[in-house]
Structures are given as C-alpha cells and as structure tokens.
Amino acid sequence: xxxxxxxxxxxxxxxxxxxxxxxxxxxxxxxxxxxxxxxxxxxxxxxxxxxxxxxxxxxxxxxxx
Numbered sequence: 270x271x272x273x274x275x276x277x278x279x280x281x282x283x284x285x286x287x288x289x290x291x292x293x294x295x296x297x298x299x300x301x302x303x304x305x306x307x308x309x310x311x312x313x314x315x316x317x318x319x320x321x322x323x324x325x326x327x328x329x330x331x332x333x334x
Contacts, residue, residue, distance in 0.1 A: 271297050271298065271324045271325065272297070272298040272299070272300065272319075272322065272323050272324050272325070273292060273297055273298070273299050273300065273323055273324065273325040273326070273327060274300045274319055274320050274323035274325070274326045274327070275288060275289060275299065275300065275301045275327050276320075276326065276327065276328045277301075277328075282303060285301055285303075286301065286303075286304070288327065289301040289304060300319040300320075300323065302315075302316060305319070
C-alpha cells in the first residue's frame with residue numbers, strides 16, 4: 270500500500286485535515302502529525318521516521334494576502 274506524509278503550516282491545518290480525510294478514504298495510508306502521532310510520543314522522532322518511510326510527500330502552505 271502507498272503511504273503519504275502531509276507537511277503543513279498550522280495556519281493550513283483545516284485544509285490538511287480535509288486532504289487527510291479524502292486520501293484516507295481512497296485507501297492511501299496517510300500521516301498527519303496532529304492526527305497520527307500518539308499522545309506522549311516524541312514528535313520529532315515519529316515525524317522523521319514517517320517522512321523517511323513515505324512514498325509521497327505533500328507540502329501545504331497558502332500565501333495569505
């Protein structure tokens with residue numbers, strides 16, 4: 270199964286969560302830090318591990334005018 274890592278600014282969290290939801294329904298294993306990391310985990314370690322193992326990486330940043 271393919272896996273994807275979503276990198277996003279906290280300002281774009283709502284958009285990232287929508288992407289997570291839609292792609293998860295399509296059967297792609299998704300990683301979104303705010304949802305995927307268990308409470309009490311070392312965030313940095315988990316993020317780098319998942320980033321290294323991901324088949325796809327998506328970066329989200331919206332320029333606000």
